[in-house]
Amino acid sequence: MARKTKTKKTKKPFRPVRWLLWWGVRLFSIVFLIAVAGTLLWSVLNPPTTFYMLQERGRLGAVDYQWVDMEEIAPVMARAAVAAEDANFCLHWGLDVVAIRKAIDAGGNRGASTISQQVVKNVYLWHGRSWLRKALEAGMTPLVEAIWSKRRILEVYLNVAEFDEGVFGIEAASRHYFGIGPEALSNVQAARLAAILPSPKTRSASRPSDYVRRRASQILDGAATIRADGRADCFQS
Template identity: 70%
Template sequence: MAKSSTKKKKPAARSKARTKRSLMSRVKRLFIFGGLAVLSLIVVATFAVGLMNPPTTPYMYSEGRRLGGVTQDWVAMENIAPVMARSAVAAEDANFCLHWGLDVNAIRATIDRGGNGGASTISQQTVKNVFLWHGRSWARKAMEALWTPLTEAVWSKRRILEVYLNIAEFDEGVFGVQAASQHYFGVNARDLSPTQAARLAAILPSPKNRSASNPSSFVRQRAASILDGAATIEADGRAACFED
């Protein structure tokens, strides 16, 4: 009778093992298909924003909810003063035309300083502002680091800078260089003077604590440095990738 009982248990054990393997296989397929679906959405979203201007961003939307609305007027790159584009690059990412989205040298320098100071390129900031959320979580930084090279591969440098200048925050509830130009100086983005452009660039990335129209001594000094930097990158060719 003992032998008969043992024989009856073996098929049940084999059936249980097959069920477990089947379940694991289904879970594995679910993860693979889910990952492919997320990747497909990322690729589609990247191509879409490369061709069409995003109506809003996650941060802009949240600020709009908090403030009851924001100001933004999208302008094409040809309607932005060239000195504004050069000033933004000089201020935030002087090697913008030389890297593929991640500035490895800047990252190494930041690590050598013990992690103090930013190493985010304009491309990284654009990806974060358009597609992701603000914050310092490792998950967000990892997604940003992976998404940025894809964006660099799909968009031109000129498109990246155009999107960046149109979604950057320049004051509380003021997004994009056109709204900022009107807000601070009462002019259109294409009519910005070199000094005005440098001051707008100088208030990044802390626009809520700085003013372009009523600059502190720090903003004035930073703007003067940006003026020199913008002239330098124009002269040495580091502005060629985004200028006609």
């Protein structure tokens, strides 16, 4: 009876490029699934806080923040915020290529972040100018745009934006500056709140400087324009 000989297994050579590629794909898949899960979560649930709010709470001891649904916000406030920060909000998919090109042509001295990008930064990431944060922001913004409605993006934006030191969201801002709820904001009040958004710690909506008054007047004109030409249709009920 013939005796079976055991075949010795040959050890496969280590290929570092293949190994890195394999683990890179796995890591990317895990990060992508986490991003999708987080995007789906806040599409139906309201963020209880953000990283920046936690930082400010630690620095100040407390922050003023309370969520309010879009139905309880004066419609002019939504239009004023869009007119002030991202007039083409309804036309782009999260990244405004035209605004980015203009910012590059201007030497990078002007902002080009859309409302969608600001929401991603505020809700999922951190404040700062690092290339890592910018890359994550650019990658996550189209995902948020694909899953959330424009109305939801704007609703979250109005609720997590900073309006003064330790004052976050339109509910807290309306009462902080004018002593009223966001549903009762007048056109001028809404425009002044939108005018302080780029620099909330140095501008005041209730004691507006000449610049804030002029900027608010421009925002009112812009809000009327986007309402008339259809650029507010994606978030108006």
